[in-house]
Amino acid sequence: MSGELTKRLNAEIDRRRDDLVETTRELIRIPTLNPPGDHYRDICDYLDARLARSGFTSTFVRAEGALGDSEKHPRWNIVCRHDGAAAGDCVHFNSHTDVVTVGEGWTRDPFGGEVDGDRIYGRGACDMKGGLATSIIAAEAFIAVMPDYRGAIEISGTADEETGGFGGVAHLAEEGWFNPERVQHVIIPEPLNKDRICIGHRGVWWAEIETKGRIAHGSMPFLGDCAIRHMTAVLAEMEDSLFPALASRQTAMPVVPEGARQSTLNINAIHGGLAEQEEDYTGMPSACVPDRCVITIDRRFLAEEDLAEVKGEMEALLDKVAAGRPEFSYEIRDLFEVHPVMAARDAPVVTTVGESIREVMGIDPDFVVSPGTYDQKHIDRIGRLKNCIAYGPGILELAHQPDEWISITDMTESAAVMALSLAKLLASD
Numbered sequence: 001m002s003g004e005l006t007k008r009l010n011a012e013i014d015r016r017r018d019d020l021v022e023t024t025r026e027l028i029r030i031p032t033l034n035p036p037g038d039h040y041r042d043i044c045d046y047l048d049a050r051l052a053r054s055g056f057t058s059t060f061v062r063a064e065g066a067l068g069d070s071e072k073h074p075r076w077n078i079v080c081r082h083d084g085a086a087a088g089d090c091v092h093f094n095s096h097t098d099v100v101t102v103g104e105g106w107t108r109d110p111f112g113g114e115v116d117g118d119r120i121y122g123r124g125a126c127d128m129k130g131g132l133a134t135s136i137i138a139a140e141a142f143i144a145v146m147p148d149y150r151g152a153i154e155i156s157g158t159a160d161e162e163t164g165g166f167g168g169v170a171h172l173a174e175e176g177w178f179n180p181e182r183v184q185h186v187i188i189p190e191p192l193n194k195d196r197i198c199i200g201h202r203g204v205w206w207a208e209i210e211t212k213g214r215i216a217h218g219s220m221p222f223l224g225d226c227a228i229r230h231m232t233a234v235l236a237e238m239e240d241s242l243f244p245a246l247a248s249r250q251t252a253m254p255v256v257p258e259g260a261r262q263s264t265l266n267i268n269a270i271h272g273g274l275a276e277q278e279e280d281y282t283g284m285p286s287a288c289v290p291d292r293c294v295i296t297i298d299r300r301f302l303a304e305e306d307l308a309e310v311k312g313e314m315e316a317l318l319d320k321v322a323a324g325r326p327e328f329s330y331e332i333r334d335l336f337e338v339h340p341v342m343a344a345r346d347a348p349v350v351t352t353v354g355e356s357i358r359e360v361m362g363i364d365p366d367f368v369v370s371p372g373t374y375d376q377k378h379i380d381r382i383g384r385l386k387n388c389i390a391y392g393p394g395i396l397e398l399a400h401q402p403d404e405w406i407s408i409t410d411m412t413e414s415a416a417v418m419a420l421s422l423a424k425l426l427a428s429d
């Protein structure tokens with residue numbers, strides 16, 4: 001690719017700087033909070049009108065009947081498409097439109113889209129309305145420079161990524177939107193930093209573990225069986241054997257941050273015995289031996305591990321505890337699981353975006369893997385489309401934080417990388 005082309009693309013992006021800022025602000029001002037999943041139709045209507053300006057046609061897809069979908073909170077998604085002058089590959093930019101709860105500690109209006117210097121503030125500025133706006137500007141700049149391109153560009157806005165993506169990308173994948181015969185390259189503009197390409201993520205297993213006991217009067221605990229004491233033994237065994245074993249299990253996956261380059265386990269919640277009472281309850285607790293104790297676990301596993309073995313390891317631990325405690329019984333309930341996903345380092349979208357980062361910024365990109373999952377899992381597992389990455393502007397650590405912001409300079413540089421990648425993938429000659 002000539003430097004001349006990069007220059008022309010950059011000029012088109014510079015001309016659109018105000019448009020990039022305005023588009024980001026308008027997206028932030030639509031408070032698409034999830035849960036519960038507010039304003040999905042409104043943000044799809046906005047994207048429809050916004051992209052119609054540059055010749056895209058839209059399809060609205062409601063994930064009817066999907067997890068989370070209801071008449072009160074319908075899961076609306078949109079796929080906007082622009083066709084080139086001849087047949088060729090389709091490059092698809094996928095962004096989730098939902099944002100997480102605002103939380104405490106803000107000094108800016110979370111849905112105001114305030115601009116201060118190089119920053120735009122708001123819930124979702126970084127994760128990932130800035131990335132969505134960046135992909136729109138990149139596509140428009142590319143089309144202006146290369147109107148006779150081959151193939152097609154799609155930009156989708158999808159629901160529910162923050163709650164698992166079942167009413168969003170999973171639904172689109174089930175409906176064939178990510179079939180490799182109709183889409184060849186996918187870029188998800190999640191905020192991974194403008195010089196980093198994320199090729200996948202670790203696996204996840206969420207489960208509940210319950211220890212069982214027998215209720216009795218608290219003054220005569222020997223007549224019952226304390227489920228919390230059983231759980232304490234489970235937790236002690238985890239401390240003694242499981243956590244050290246997980247820490248020693250290192251992966252060849254380039255996970256960032258580096259602390260996540262191993263197997264991990266989080267205990268999300270623990271509950272046993274009497275339910276917590278309402279705040280206005282002024283009475284005393286009752287005297288009961290707890291008959292159940294439940295923990296929720298979040299086990300992240302590596303490409304080198306097998307999910308059946310991960311589950312088997314936990315069962316073996318519980319059986320070991322059971323061997324030393326005559327009354328002990330337990331139950332494991334699966335909640336959620338996702339296998340690790342990783343695009344090949346030589347996949348076309350990986351190498352193309354890597355070259356574009358080098359040409360636009362003059363630096364070598366980092367190839368990374370995310371500690372947590374995102375919508376690539378559905379594109380990979382349901383859509384069977386492996387040529388997929390996350391690449392977008394924004395500082396990962398700002399996601400879900402108070403005073404979340406995105407840098408306008410990062411967005412324009414990232415737009416240049418995306419536009420140049422389109423030119424490489426969809427060149428007419």
Ligand SMILES: [Zn+2]
Pocket residue numbers: 096127128161190191
């Ligand atoms: Zn995100």
